Amino acid sequence: MTEAEARTELDRLAAALGRANQAYHAEDAPEIDDATYDALKRRNAAIEARFPDLKLADSPSDQVGAAPAEGFGKIRHAERMLSLGNAFDAADVAEFDARIRRYLDLPSDAPLAYTAEPKIDGLSLSLRYEDGALVHAATRGDGTVGEDVTANARTIDDIPVTLADAPRILEVRGEVYMSHADFAALNERQAESGGKVFANPRNAAAGSLRQLDPEITRARPLRFFAYAWGALSEPLAETQWRALARLEALGFATNGETRCCETVAALLERYEAVGRARAGLGYDIDGVVYKVDDLTFQSRLGMRSTTPRWAVAHKFPAETAWTRLLGIDIQVGRTGALSPVARLEPVTVGGVVVSNATLHNEDYIAGVDNAGQPIRGSDLRAGDRVEIYRAGDVIPKVRDVDPKARPDDAVPYEMPDRCPECDSPAVREPGESVRRCTGGLICPAQRVARLKHFVARGAMDIEGLGDKEVERFHTLGWVKEPADIYTLEARHGSGLKTVANLEGWGETSAGNLFSGIAASRGQELGRVLFGLGIRHLGEVAGRDLARHFGSWEALVQTVDAALPAAEAHRAAEAAVVTERAAAAAEDRRARLADVRTPIWAEVPEAARAAWEELTGIDGIGATLALALCDAMGAEGERRAIDALLSELSPETPAAVAEASPVAGKTVVFTGTLERMTRAEAKARAEALGAKVSGSVSKKTDILIAGPGAGSKATKAAELGVETMDEDAWLALIGAP
Template structure:
């Protein structure tokens, strides 16, 4: 597939690309998982999925609900019954260079409040390029097997898993409940033999071993799976009735003793230097292993530390996937296009003479921003030796993490004599409004707002994305068509579509690509989304800096639409309402300003009000009260904590059902104050709020 580079995308471009990737990967998943007929290569699939995650990292406010990175895997196929994972199957954060590994070690130490000389060991093992599988044993007997699916729910492939020789049907001396997790894969030799047999029989051949393994495991007929040479490496676990061991390494050894195949290249490393040494040893053996790997996975060895570190929304803090280096290629830079995003960001994209990089044809690459084109970084220091990028240049392209196309270098010896430095536009190419760059911002933005068609279309695409309203049948392409035809100009227009076109059905079903059935389904899908959770609604509004996770936090804080609306209006001015808003964990002044500006801008507020008139907004789900001593309480941490970092303390409090705030107010229930506590401790004393030191907090929660 041809991919756009992330750093060259404007916000409008990024949103369009996210929509395209969601559709692309959805179709690929259907072909790959449900129909056993992959339409794209393994490299293309992984590239698209990682690219989606990279775009979301670059533009967090554009994150879609159907993001492949958020979904962790693919939705379960319809041909299988579903199994809900007791412990979510997560994906891994990626690293691409040596510095990332040192930073990983530093992050873990910082989170755990460990000094640089404190012992900290990691396991390092090959990252198998196969299909994730979870095996549940009860009383030593295999009772179910499930694919990762979307991380929460997978496909029931128990009958198929029982045909794989590497998967034992019964275990001896195992915990009463044991979920073993690992990777189903196919060796190079077996893959070649399978394709040869398929060719002899006139059947379809597979693109690569990973697709062959996935397609074979997802056969509705287990006998077909039995005929396929599948293997299984165990490397993790989920639900347990009793611990396997105290460390990751010993737990893997325990799985091996129970009869599972574990990777013989797994090593225990005591420093980033040892991790990198083992990474290079594995990389050197990559071509001769006989099965596909695409990197090395590092995990904190001490399982008690893993538990303390916990997880982010989709990835554990205690693990990291170190991907193999990107491939490089040289090609011609034909043009530089400017794309306008949902928040007005102007993003430069390199249009390239198509070139194959890492098995993927690349014709676009990110150029990040105007500084990157000029050969400067965000601090004004030289990059690429200070070489700027000009149209007509011969440029070196690489795919970061084998995914994101980027321009790495310029060959000045081939630069045309008449090549001119690129002049970044100061006007929006879509609406002609001034494009300004605020102090401290690396991006130039269109000031056109609602009059800019690019911003309007991208905001509508964001509105219907999966993390937002997720209207089935109304994707990015349909939104763009309806906007250009004047059918939809703002979100409220979606909910008046049927009324404004008579029955709506007759008009829509006669359009190209639509029939009576698809038109009816669209209107039904729109009706279904008139009831929307508060967090989804807030995210759907597309307010700059407000992503999916922050929308959930803000919604949980205010609880109802009326309270949120009034709170944001009142927070536009300094005072208790502003302090209440910025006191929400993760909401700083920048995000608070974006929120209050959206609700104070007359045009934007009117658009929101028109939308709300068509909706029933569900109150945010409140934290369930548990037997925890801090469940439902608002807790503030201040000062220096000595036995744990503040990040760990906050995560711990939230796991126990508390709401963590960044500021003290009359609503605060408890202040945890370490050495150096200042104004917050003073204010808490004035308000009569209970205050504990770190030891008191640890005693309270029983840690």
């Protein structure tokens, strides 16, 4: 670097650091992250060291904070409030220790204790007490003159207004901060009232302390940790550790994570321990501060122009960073959920190079929550400058976006309505935030999980075919969908020998496997339905559907007929959700009925009847009916299901005695049952071959009405459905 280049670079760095100091210290709106700021300062210092004659009179190396903001009175500190030098790795910490020993002329093996305390990410504050009374409070400002925030400081519960047994003059220094929980609650209140929503706890704490109206500060949940002192009329103690204990005894909150360490190794161990505990502390920290414990040594070491020689801040790797959003990719999970992922220009965040980050769902990309309220103030688009954050091992996320840096050709992102893995429709159910692939059995992203579910104990319960075997056969390309399980032996020709030759297998275990597969061909229909892995279709619902329809063919016929009605119902629900109708379920149902009426009129009567039959089955509602229609209406999924059923002979529900007077009849219970529970009544009816429905229709044969029967009884009367009370029903079925 030439002298001219160095002069130009120092001017640039001075301007950049000056803007950063003003934004962070005076405006509480930082424009760059700590890691970028530290890197700029290190570069500035390195150039000054190489070209000392070029150092500016107002060099950033000699500055602390920023000038006090207008609107506040000014207070000159009796002793300057300095910043801290930084250490970024173990070598820096070792050099800090060695430098102190050289200055004090201490041998490398001489005892030298330090305190190690979390570095709070808040706003520095100085509190001056005279004769035990708080006389003024000031921010750090530029280190020499700060803002007078005395009235505001008096509203903070952690700051005592009077002290007992304190030195006549005592200047306590510490950090004003806000806990994560209080920050979240404050932002929620701000959003509800239309006020400013803060970007992070540090900004919230600084902005709250710098209010011209102390009552606003009083309403904000500010906290204060004491960690140092300025002017004193008499010493607090002989060591840093004991001085902190003295401050605590006077009534100040000190950080309970502070420790006294005897060696550099102990300091580094403490740094790692605090780093691991960082996410659970409940407040923001950005490093650990090491201070020489002996106050006599501190006095001998003294100060540089802007930092004390006896202390250093060991900074954590930045956990936030700004980078460019290159694009948005879609990953399909094992349940079919379409998850958007940010593809990033690689950036180091928290010591890890990040090139991808989660984007949660399409609402998050649009910049709104599930209630449609803004969460960032802008959507996300390819080309945007975005802020990435992570904590510990948590998956990186996009926290913020800079709309001012958006390219002119950036376009809004549109979530795909087809699965990128199998091209099946991707459906977002009303009221949900996640879009899901309907490909099911044919979707590569879902295959292994769906196959494992299919063979599980509660479903087909195939002896000899567990999770490990499914994964192995899928990897080999032998089993890609359930039907392949039943053609495995035939497709291999010498399948017994082929499977038997796999590592860990033999002729006996292979024979047992094929016997287990053959035995499952006649599994109960309810288990087969559950094994398909259709969303919302559990074991109980599978049994209910099997009892109602009696055969696979009858179920398929009804579902196929109901497809147009399912589309109409989904359109009506989507319209209601889009309108963001009243939150109460009753209001939504009423609005759904209003919206659905004109849409429903266009649906063929046969489709409406089939839909009403599906949704009328007790325990089967519109949500499951839609899931069934999605699975059966998706071409690829339907092909896989049909292929599977062609290999099976599902066992239908046990036949009932011909003498049962209600076999094959559809019954509905309404009102209050006094001699049995609703579940017991349903079980008895189904055991006798009756179909229990939850709604009255033309297909209803009997309505059993107890006290409190309402609209169902009215509709039954209109349709001419036979109605009886509970006693008549019990007499009909011969129950005691």
